[in-house]
Amino acid sequence: MVTANDPKLKSWVEVPKESDFPIQNLPFGIFKTKYLTPVAGVAIGNYVLDLVYLHENGYLDGLGLPPGIFNQKFLNDFFTLGRMKIREVRERISELLRHDNDELQGDAAGREIALVPMDEVQMLMPVKISNYSDFYSSEEHATNVGSMFRDPKNALLPNWKHLPVAYHGRASSIVVSGTAIHRPKGQIKYPDQEFPAFAPTRKLDFELEVGFITCGETRLGQSIHTAQAEDYIAGFVLFNDWSARDIQQWEYVPLGPFLSKNFGSTISPWIVTLDAMEPFRAQGPEQLPHVLPYLAFEGKKNFDIVLEVLLQSEKTEQTTVCRSNFKYMYWNVSQQLAHHTVNGCNIQVCDLYASGTISGPSPGSYGSLLELTWNGQKPLTLPDGSERTFIEDGDTITMHGYAKKDGVRIGFGECKGKILPPIQG
Amino acid sequence: MVTANDPKLKSWVEVPKESDFPIQNLPFGIFKTKYLTPVAGVAIGNYVLDLVYLHENGYLDGLGLPPGIFNQKFLNDFFTLGRMKIREVRERISELLRHDNDELQGDAAGREIALVPMDEVQMLMPVKISNYSDFYSSEEHATNVGSMFRDPKNALLPNWKHLPVAYHGRASSIVVSGTAIHRPKGQIKYPDQEFPAFAPTRKLDFELEVGFITCGETRLGQSIHTAQAEDYIAGFVLFNDWSARDIQQWEYVPLGPFLSKNFGSTISPWIVTLDAMEPFRAQGPEQLPHVLPYLAFEGKKNFDIVLEVLLQSEKTEQTTVCRSNFKYMYWNVSQQLAHHTVNGCNIQVCDLYASGTISGPSPGSYGSLLELTWNGQKPLTLPDGSERTFIEDGDTITMHGYAKKDGVRIGFGECKGKILPPIQG
Incomplete structure (x- = not known):
C-alpha cells in the first residue's frame, strides 16, 4: 500500500x-x-x-x-x-x-x-497535450447511440466487444475548466432540405468522460502489455467532449466525427494520480466473448469514481442532470493502452486518452443529453419548469467526480464550461 | 511575381x-x-x-x-x-x-x-508536428473506395461534394523519409471466421498524398477565410499514409480508421514553400453542386505537381507503379483550411494537413495499391515477373513529386520507406 x-x-x-x-x-x-x-x-x-x-x-x-x-x-x-x-x-x-x-x-x-x-x-492547462485519442468504451453509451441511429436489435457493431474502438481527436482545442466556448457553426443537413445549410448547431451536447495523462513514452514499433500499462499513466482528469450532434450526423461517414467535436473540449485542472486512485480499484464488467490474448489482464483495472453532471442556465439554479460511474467502463485503461500500441503506435509523455461517454445502466446515469433526452424526444425539466433537449446559450455545464471509501473522499475538482452565442460573421 | x-x-x-x-x-x-x-x-x-x-x-x-x-x-x-x-x-x-x-x-x-x-x-524531421489532420479530397479516390466497399452506383456518400471530409490522425508516429517501418499487427476479421484473429496485416498499402505545413496560428473560435488561408501555409511535403486495409476494414466503423493508420506515416524532409509553387497554380475541377459561401474561393488554388510512386522489392529493380497529379484534388488547400476552422477549431504552427490519397482519372494514376490492384483482384507485375497485390516485407516504396514549367523543375526530394517484417513477440 x-x-x-x-x-x-x-x-x-x-x-x-x-x-x-x-x-x-x-x-x-x-x-x-x-x-x-x-x-x-x-x-x-x-x-x-x-x-x-x-x-x-x-x-x-x-x-x-x-x-x-x-x-x-x-x-x-x-x-x-x-x-x-x-x-x-x-x-x-x-x-x-x-x-x-x-x-x-x-x-x-x-x-x-x-x-x-x-x-x-x-x-x-496542467499539461501541453502531445496527442489525444478518444475511446468509446462504455457499452451502455455505444448501445444507446446504436439504438438511436441504427438498429435497437443490433445496436452494438460487430467489432465493439472485440476491441476498444477509438479515434484520434484534436489536441489544440482542449481547454481548461472555466474557459467559455462559443456555440459552433457548421454544415447541417435538415431532413426536409435537399442540400445542407450552414448554421449554428441546434444540438449542442456534453459528453461525460474521464481521461488519463501519460508519463512515459514508447518507441515506434513498441507495444505495451496490459500488465505494464499503468506504469505509463500519471493520473486522471474529468473530460467534457462537447459535441454538435447535427453537424456530427452529416459529416461523420465514413471517417468519423471531426468538426462536430474539435471546436473545444474541456478538462479539469487537477491531475489526480493513479496512485491516489489505488484504494478505489473495482472489477469491471465480465468480457464475453473472451478477448484476444493481447487484451487479457489480471486484477482489478477499473476504478470506482462517482461522476455527475450539473446544468445551470442563466435563469435557474444549478441542477444535476446525470450521475454515472467510471467503474461502468467495459474496456479499462490498461486494455486501451495495450490496444493503442499493439500495432507499434508510439505514445508520448502527456498524451491524453479519454474514455468516451460514460453511461450507466439506468436512464439517470446516461452521460450525454443525446441519451438523456433520447435525441430530444424526452426533454429534461429544469428547476424553473423550463425544458432542455440540448444545451442553450448561457448554459453552464459542470462535471464533478469523486471516489469515497473508509471515510476518505478523493475529488477531481470541477470541469466546467459556459456556452456563449455563436461568433458573428 | x-x-x-x-x-x-x-x-x-x-x-x-x-x-x-x-x-x-x-x-x-x-x-x-x-x-x-x-x-x-x-x-x-x-x-x-x-x-x-x-x-x-x-x-x-x-x-x-x-x-x-x-x-x-x-x-x-x-x-x-x-x-x-x-x-x-x-x-x-x-x-x-x-x-x-x-x-x-x-x-x-x-x-x-x-x-x-x-x-x-x-x-x-523538418518540424515537430503539432496537430495532424488527413483529408479525403480526391474525388477519384473516394469514388474508387466507395465502389469497392459500398455501391458502385452510389460510390460517393451524400456529404462528399458538400464538404472536404477529413479526420484527425496521429502526429507522434509521423517519421521522416528513410525510416523503416515494421509491418503492423492487429485484429483482422477473415470472412470465413466467426471471431477476429490477431495477426500481421496481409494488406499493407501506401497512400500517395501531399501535405501542407502551417506557419501561423488562430485563436479558439476564429475562422480562416479561403482568401486568407494561404497566408497560414509555409509549404508542402510528400506524404505516405501507410495503411493496413484488413485492420482498417474491421475497426473503422463507426469512428473511422485508427490502428490501421497510426503505426507510421512518412513525410519527405524538404518543405517546398508555397512561394516556390506560385508559378504552378492550376484550375481545380468544377465544383457542382455549388459549395456553401464559406467554401467559395477566387483564383487558381490547385497546384500542378506531378506525383509518382515507385516500388522496389529485394529481388527486382525499382518500378513505377503509379503516376498522379496534385491538380486532380477536388477540394483545394484553401477550402480545407477554411472548412477545418469554420467551427472555431484553432490551428497551430507546424500543423500538418494531408490531402488524402490523390488518384487521377485513369487506372495508372490511382494513388494506392487498394485501387491499383482493385483490392487484390488485379495484381501488378514487377520487372522480374513476380506479382504484387499489397506490399511485401522488404519492399521499399518511394514517392517523388515535381512541378515543371518554362524550363524550371521544382522537386520535392524523396519520400521513402522500407517495410520490415513484423516485430516478434
Missing part, C-alpha cells in the same frame, strides 16, 4: 469535510496568481501548495529533481521523469503536510508563502 | 539538369552531419546550405531574425515568424546564390563550410 493513501492520515492544513482535496489526494496542477507566473502546485483543502517554493527552499531535497522542474507553464517535464518520480514527490508532500510533521508547519513565514488560497489562484 | 521564382535565375552553385533543387526552389529542412548537430538548411543542387553558418556570419543581417533561430532540431520557431518572414529569408538566400552575387561566392572558405554535400548529410 502506498503510505500517502492511508485513511488515517491527517494534515495540519485544515481540510473541510467535503473537500475534494484531503491529504490522501494531492493532485498536481498548474496555477498562477496576480503576483506569480504559472508554476506547478498541489491541491490541499482550500489551498494550493506552491511546488516551486518547496523545491527552491530545500523541502524536496534528496529526490533528485532537476532545477526549475516546477517553475514551468506545464507539467510535461515533470511527468517525463516517470511514474516512480511522481510517486516519490507525492509521498514527500504527504509527509510534509502530515499533522505531526513540523518541517513546513513550523516555518510560519514559509507556510504563508507556500500555501496559496484557492480563491486567489487561476488554474491553467 | 516573387523574384526568387524567375526562371532566368542561375546559381553559382552547380545544379544538375534534372535536380529537384534549382535556385527557384530553395526548400527548408533540418539536417545533421557526422560533425554537426541538427540545424536548419536549404537545398541547392547537390548541396545543403547551412543556415546557421549564414546567420552567424552576417549573411542574413537586416532580416530581424532572432539569435539561434536556425540552430534548432525543428523549423517550428522559424515558421512561427510567419509567411512573410519565410518569404524574406528565401528571397535573401536566392540573392546570395545568384551567379552574379559575390558575397558568399567570393568567400572561398565560408562557401566551403556553408555548402554541405548532400551525400554527407542525414535529413531529419
